[in-house]
Amino acid sequence: MRWDGLFADLEAQWERQLHAQTLAEAAELTRGEWAGLPLAARLRGARGRPLRLLLRHGHQCELTVQAVGEGWIGGRTPGGDSVLVRQAAITAVDGPLAAAVTAEGHLGGGPTLGSVLRRVARSRAAVEVVGLDGAVVVEGTVDRVGADHIDVARHARDDARRASSVRGVLVVPLEAVALVRTAGHAL
Incomplete structure (x- = not known):
């Protein structure tokens, strides 16, 4: 049972990192889009x-x-x-x-x-x-x-x-x- 908790914790950390990475990529794409707007x-x-x-x-x-x-x-x-x-x-x-x-x-x-x-x-x-x-x-x-x-x-x-x-x-x-x-x- 302790393994289940460890795996759940690792999965939650992975989800947070993935979410943070997605937000960073979205912000970079947004900056790139705005940079090209007249x-x-x-x-x-x-x-x-x-x-x-x-x-x-x-x-x-x-x-x-x-x-x-x-x-x-x-x-x-x-x-x-x-x-x-x-x-x-x-x-x-x-x-x-x-x-x-x-x-x-x-x-x-x-x-x-x-x-x-x-x-x-x-x-x-x-x-x-x-x-x-x-x-x-x-x-x-x-x-x-x-x-x-x-x-x-x-x-x-x-x-x-x-x-x-x-x-x-x-x-x-x-x-x-x-x-x-x-x-x-x-x-």
Whole structure:
């Protein structure tokens, strides 16, 4: 009978070691998986949640995440505006990024900023383009989207685009853009 107790004790020790080894391997695999995740995957995992994005030169943008694409994040601000933020303009993210969603099934990491801005151009929504320094670069309507720039017809953001209200066209390199905001329109 003493052997039975010894064998039970040895088996329990073996089970504990096996469990500890399994936990260690799982932790290592988890670290390895997280090491390969881009920020966009974590931003996708926050879809439907509010985040505070810290942008270059200390500016901030609060939004509820609606979409994440290749190099950008889009959502709604607490004031109801729609906003697109270039990922390159983000210096830090304050909010729940514990989950991650990879872009499986998409070509690359989803739609590009250019393709989303082409949709904005087709909608004729008035926008505010904010530069990397936090200053408003231009208000108006996106007329055309090139490979690395946008043409914005300059007019007041609360006016519709009419020939009489347009004060010229400003060409803005996408590299200079931190965010694009529309008043109450979905991007």
